[in-house]
Amino acid sequence: MSAPLRIAIAGLGTVGAATAQILRDNAAIIAARCGRSIEIVAASVRDPGKKRAVTLDGIRLEADALALVAPDVDVVVELIGGQEGIARALVERALDAGKHVVTANKALIAHHGAALAARAEQQQTTLAFEAAVAGGIPIIAAMRGGLAANRIQRVAGILNGTCNYILTTMERERRDFAEVLADAQKLGYAEAEPSFDIDGTDTAHKLAILASLAFGVAPDIAAVHCEGIRRLSLTDIDYAASFGYRIKLLGLATLEDGALLQRVHPCLVPIAAPLAAVDGAFNAVQVDGDAVGRVVIEGAGAGGAATASAVISDLMAIAREDRYAPFTLAASQLQTVPPAALAVHQGCYYLRLTVKDAPGALADIAHAFAAQHVSVHSITQRTTEADRGAQVIVITHATNEAAIAHAVQHIAALPISLAAPVVLRIEP
Numbered sequence: 176m177s178a179p180l181r182i183a184i185a186g187l188g189t190v191g192a193a194t195a196q197i198l199r200d201n202a203a204i205i206a207a208r209c210g211r212s213i214e215i216v217a218a219s220v221r222d223p224g225k226k227r228a229v230t231l232d233g234i235r236l237e238a239d240a241l242a243l244v245a246p247d248v249d250v251v252v253e254l255i256g257g258q259e260g261i262a263r264a265l266v267e268r269a270l271d272a273g274k275h276v277v278t279a280n281k282a283l284i285a286h287h288g289a290a291l292a293a294r295a296e297q298q299q300t301t302l303a304f305e306a307a308v309a310g311g312i313p314i315i316a317a318m319r320g321g322l323a324a325n326r327i328q329r330v331a332g333i334l335n336g337t338c339n340y341i342l343t344t345m346e347r348e349r350r351d352f353a354e355v356l357a358d359a360q361k362l363g364y365a366e367a368e369p370s371f372d373i374d375g376t377d378t379a380h381k382l383a384i385l386a387s388l389a390f391g392v393a394p395d396i397a398a399v400h401c402e403g404i405r406r407l408s409l410t411d412i413d414y415a416a417s418f419g420y421r422i423k424l425l426g427l428a429t430l431e432d433g434a435l436l437q438r439v440h441p442c443l444v445p446i447a448a449p450l451a452a453v454d455g456a457f458n459a460v461q462v463d464g465d466a467v468g469r470v471v472i473e474g475a476g477a478g479g480a481a482t483a484s485a486v487i488s489d490l491m492a493i494a495r496e497d498r499y500a501p502f503t504l505a506a507s508q509l510q511t512v513p514p515a516a517l518a519v520h521q522g523c524y525y526l527r528l529t530v531k532d533a534p535g536a537l538a539d540i541a542h543a544f545a546a547q548h549v550s551v552h553s554i555t556q557r558t559t560e561a562d563r564g565a566q567v568i569v570i571t572h573a574t575n576e577a578a579i580a581h582a583v584q585h586i587a588a589l590p591i592s593l594a595a596p597v598v599l600r601i602e603p
């Protein structure tokens with residue numbers, strides 16, 4: 176057997192502690208599959224006094240993460256998080272020193288991935304980030320390997336375990352958003368800053384990385400249109416269900432006439448579609464390729480052990496000297512594709528309008544859609560409460576975002592309108 180691969184882990188929180196634990200628990204099988212063992216020689220934490228769930232016997236504990244870039248370390252594993260600060264400084268220092276780097280940090284890769292990949296190439300080291308997208312699902316390996324022969328047409332995914340856990344738990348247990356978010360934090364799914372989860376930022380980070388692999392572009396986080404789930408109510412979850420849909424926070428990337436459209440927002444998904452069945456903190460990624468057709472991969476998208484599984488898969492590839500460019504193409508070959516505006520998006524829409532229950536209200540609404548050439552699939556008045564008006568649910572045929580935006584603006588300004596319209600996109 177070859178010499179052990181010597182690693183240093185920065186951060187022993189949810190993912191770091193689970194990584195150390197699994198490396199110990201499954202040491203024999205990991206060594207057998209790599210032809211060498213993986214040995215943790217050092218680690219760093221912010222608070223050395225904190226009680227850890229994992230034993231640190233035989234591991235050098237550093238107070239300064241940068242001290243992990245040491246002569247006895249082959250791979251630096253960055254499990255701190257954050258797009259800047261110590262995480263970025265550590266990854267840059269490690270790559271510049273010729274160390275391999277494994278990270279679960281999607282914020283860092285989405286913002287600085289192309290530059291870090293160029294640095295890794297220059298030093299002929301590996302930069303690997305399987306755990307950064309969809310937790311334990313090996314989607315990056317699949318895109319780099321089994322799907323690599325395809326022209327990818329569309330990538331769509333449930334990419335945030337916290338949001339999927341919140342949406343499915345609200346629906347199933349009929350509980351409040353805030354209460355369910357607190358549960359997700361306790362279970363170790365949520366980011367240090369949970370607004371990253373619920374406002375869609377974390378999904379946007381992962382989508383930018385997936386789009387990079389799918390379309391051969393540098394990750395462009397600034398181009399992702401991003402809406403979260405903060406304003407979703409049980410009312411819309413229930414109405415959607417009554418029309419045969421579930422609401423999911425999706426990340427979607429497509430090429431539209433040579434421009435890249437990347438969007439993150441809640442969507443109505445038909446109940447029979449694979450993505451609608453994804454429950455709890457699970458994630459799923461759906462890739463449409465020209466040769467393979469549609470492939471859907473589902474699995475645990477968050478949590479220590481599942482994410483550690485992906486981290487260790489990267490370490491095992493390094494141990495086996497399986498070398499590849501971080502984004503499949505060399506950094507110099509990553510294209511610059513112009514971002515597409517959301518206004519070009521074509522699809523069906525769900526709208527919930529709160530209006531006065533008065534003669535002519537439906538005619539006013541129908542007129543607003545007709546004026547924008549939007550064809551209505553169904554229009555239903557669901558409840559009438561004397562003091563709160565009527566709830567009118569409209570499902571449209573395929574139309575475009577700009578037409579819907581104009582129609583909604585017009586309806587919101589009508590005297591019959593009692594509350595801001597709720598507008599959700601429907602995805603096949």
Ligand code: NAP
Nearest residue numbers: 186187188189190220221222254255256279280477478482
């Ligand atoms: P976490 O539980 O908050 O752990 C972070 C670790 O980093 C802790 O050990 C902390 O030290 C250490 N740390 C924080 N700030 C530091 C600083 N300034 N200097 C040195 N060490 C510092 O986070 P996590 O959930 O494990 O996430 C780690 C990374 O994995 C993030 O990039 C996250 O986005 C990503 N990720 C997480 C999941 C998940 O399900 N949790 C899934 C996929 C990817 P102390 O322990 O002393 O506080």
Ligand code: HSE
Nearest residue numbers: 335336337364366477
């Ligand atoms: N906070 C993230 C989530 C962790 O909920 O999916 C996994 O990236």
